[in-house]
Amino acid sequence: MVPFKKIVICGIGLIGGSLALALRKAGYSGKIVGLERNKEILSRAHALGIVDDAGSPLGETFQDADLLVLAVPVAQTASVLKMVRPYLSSDIVVTDTGSTKTNVVTMARQVLNEKIACFIPAHPIAGREMNGPEAAVDNLFAGKKTVITILPENRKDAIEKIAGLWEQCGSVIHYLTPEDHDNVFATVSHMPHLLAYGLVDYVAKHSKSDMFFQYAASGFRDFTRIASSSPEMWRDITLANRAHLLTELDAYLQELEHIRDLVEKADGHGLEKIYANAQQARMNWLNTIENSELKK
Amino acid sequence: MVPFKKIVICGIGLIGGSLALALRKAGYSGKIVGLERNKEILSRAHALGIVDDAGSPLGETFQDADLLVLAVPVAQTASVLKMVRPYLSSDIVVTDTGSTKTNVVTMARQVLNEKIACFIPAHPIAGREMNGPEAAVDNLFAGKKTVITILPENRKDAIEKIAGLWEQCGSVIHYLTPEDHDNVFATVSHMPHLLAYGLVDYVAKHSKSDMFFQYAASGFRDFTRIASSSPEMWRDITLANRAHLLTELDAYLQELEHIRDLVEKADGHGLEKIYANAQQARMNWLNTIENSELKK
Numbered sequence: 001m002v003p004f005k006k007i008v009i010c011g012i013g014l015i016g017g018s019l020a021l022a023l024r025k026a027g028y029s030g031k032i033v034g035l036e037r038n039k040e041i042l043s044r045a046h047a048l049g050i051v052d053d054a055g056s057p058l059g060e061t062f063q064d065a066d067l068l069v070l071a072v073p074v075a076q077t078a079s080v081l082k083m084v085r086p087y088l089s090s091d092i093v094v095t096d097t098g099s100t101k102t103n104v105v106t107m108a109r110q111v112l113n114e115k116i117a118c119f120i121p122a123h124p125i126a127g128r129e130m131n132g133p134e135a136a137v138d139n140l141f142a143g144k145k146t147v148i149t150i151l152p153e154n155r156k157d158a159i160e161k162i163a164g165l166w167e168q169c170g171s172v173i174h175y176l177t178p179e180d181h182d183n184v185f186a187t188v189s190h191m192p193h194l195l196a197y198g199l200v201d202y203v204a205k206h207s208k209s210d211m212f213f214q215y216a217a218s219g220f221r222d223f224t225r226i227a228s229s230s231p232e233m234w235r236d237i238t239l240a241n242r243a244h245l246l247t248e249l250d251a252y253l254q255e256l257e258h259i260r261d262l263v264e265k266a267d268g269h270g271l272e273k274i275y276a277n278a279q280q281a282r283m284n285w286l287n288t289i290e291n292s293e294l295k296k
Numbered sequence: 297m298v299p300f301k302k303i304v305i306c307g308i309g310l311i312g313g314s315l316a317l318a319l320r321k322a323g324y325s326g327k328i329v330g331l332e333r334n335k336e337i338l339s340r341a342h343a344l345g346i347v348d349d350a351g352s353p354l355g356e357t358f359q360d361a362d363l364l365v366l367a368v369p370v371a372q373t374a375s376v377l378k379m380v381r382p383y384l385s386s387d388i389v390v391t392d393t394g395s396t397k398t399n400v401v402t403m404a405r406q407v408l409n410e411k412i413a414c415f416i417p418a419h420p421i422a423g424r425e426m427n428g429p430e431a432a433v434d435n436l437f438a439g440k441k442t443v444i445t446i447l448p449e450n451r452k453d454a455i456e457k458i459a460g461l462w463e464q465c466g467s468v469i470h471y472l473t474p475e476d477h478d479n480v481f482a483t484v485s486h487m488p489h490l491l492a493y494g495l496v497d498y499v500a501k502h503s504k505s506d507m508f509f510q511y512a513a514s515g516f517r518d519f520t521r522i523a524s525s526s527p528e529m530w531r532d533i534t535l536a537n538r539a540h541l542l543t544e545l546d547a548y549l550q551e552l553e554h555i556r557d558l559v560e561k562a563d564g565h566g567l568e569k570i571y572a573n574a575q576q577a578r579m580n581w582l583n584t585i586e587n588s589e590l591k592k
Contacts, residue, residue, distance in 0.1 A: 125513060145511065180507065187499060188512040192519040194555060195491060197574040202551045203483060204577035211476065213581045215441065216484040217421060221586060222518040223488040227578050231571035235564050242559055249556055253549070255498045259490060260545055263538055268531050275527035278493040281500035282523050285509045290517060 002028040003161040004067040010035040012045040016071030017136025020050045022169035025138040045133040062087035070096040075236045078107040093158045094119045100240040101149045101178035117153040120162040142170030149178040186244035196227040298324040299457040300363040306331040308341040312367030313432025316346045318465035321434040341429040358383035366392040371532045374403040389454045390415045396536040397445045397474035413449040416458040438466030445474040482540035492523040
């Protein structure tokens with residue numbers, strides 16, 4: 001059972017809208033109220049049946065609300081929390097869905113201050129290459145991981161409520177520290193985006209660009225798929241996770257310099273060792289984690 | 297009509313075997329003879345009906361042959377040509393299928409010498425992630441490009457015969473210089489392989505490797521798909537295309553250093569400009585080249 005009675009979702013786009021639809025599918029019968037800076041998006045979400053109530057004054061919106069979910073771009077976390085802080089009751093639970101966690105926690109601490117215990121940071125690992133309430137689907141989180149990055153101040157019952165919320169959407173709960181979370185996603189998600197954007201930009205600006213694109217094929221297509229993602233969203237994620245991104249990028253650049261030297265020295269043995277290690281590691285990952293996940 | 301009467305294919309793996317099957321499908325009724333260092337592979341290809349004749353002495357193999365196709369790893373080009381040179385008739389046409397061209401041309405010139413006019417370098421842009429004669433299929437080249445990198449010595453009729461050969465397999469003929477060919481594929485194929493191998497190797501060797509792989513998802517999967525390719529084959533391609541790879545890699549590393557500096561300076565505007573340029577360029581490529589190709 002969904003452990004809440006009235007849920008306010010701030011940001012009714014792909015993530016916020018999909019959460020609302022997934023909760024309804026799971027049998028949640030309480031209220032779901034939408035909160036949006038852009039009233040037109042809220043009207044569309046209301047017309048789509050994603051939220052029950054749209055556009056009420058904040059006092060009314062938060063009346064009896066026992067959960068606030070932030071599903072806005074991470075850069076807006078502080079301003080949204082400032083706006084709603086006066087309306088938060090003493091027993092409300094607040095959570096978010098942001099792709100980065102240490103900066104969200106920093107902002108939440110600054111704004112919520114002594115109320116920080118109510119804030120349970122979370123990140124559902126799911127997405128589509130589409131945006132807006134029209135992109136929302138009720139199975140977006142089914143079989144996907146949701147990472148909760150508990151704070152020392154969080155109470156056990158509040159943590160369990162947020163875990164229950166996502167479990168009701170079909171998600172599998174994982175726990176990481178905010179630091180580990182940001183380190184992990186800098187490496188396996190944020191850096192690859194940056195590398196793919198960089199390669200396409202490099203090819204596009206090359207004097208032989210037309211010829212290069214003419215012969216780019218399926219390898220290039222898959223390698224650069226993530227370079228079709230939203231530039232604004234990825235600008236924000238890059239800035240939000242700057243510190244970890246720089247650390248991982250510098251380390252990866254060292255690996256590339258090493259490979260570059262092996263190429264220059266025509267060290268076939270050294271190159272093959274790296275290629276074979278990568279091929280083996282990827283196969284292990286596919287067999288033990290990625291494909292077993294897909295089967296769920 | 298296939299413009300040959302007796303074809304010797306050296307190397308009956310995925311490419312050589314698929315060529316034989318595609319020619320048969322196109323109605324070629326002449327002889328197809330297989331040549332293999334590994335007699336066991338040749339027997340398997342013969343049993344699969346890919347080649348008519350297997351394992352004859354070289355003199356017999358080349359008796360009346362009017363085409364020799366090299367479908368061996370590029371590094372073996374020189375040794376194979378040395379072995380067969382004494383058996384090449386004055387009117388035979390020789391071609392190859394290698395992923396790199398300048399080094400193949402250099403080897404061919406060294407071995408064939410005054411006979412170089414008979415050698416028409418070619419590269420069918422097609423592949424699968426499987427090897428051996430069992431992986432061969434008759435539609436591997438259908439709708440795919442074949443790049444021919446003409447030499448000044450080549451005669452027009454010999455060039456047209458090789459173009460005709462691949463057109464009969466459903467391939468679309470493109471012409472590039474060997475230099476441009478190697479530059480193009482260094483950028484859109486060879487370098488992405490190296491970057492993907494490098495990223496998986498980096499993650500696998502990291503002290504937090506297990507945690508990283510645990511949360512790697514679809515973006516990582518597609519970005520690194522090419523890191524599941526054969527390490528031996530990609531070692532050879534890397535070495536064969538060393539010069540162009542180094543040039544492109546150094547230029548791309550400069551782009552990455554620039555992006556790294558934007559991240560360090562938290563220059564959101566500069567980052568978004570690069571991301572947006574890449575997103576737009578990739579969409580243009582998909583719309584004008586890649587997707588129109590898929591429809592064929």
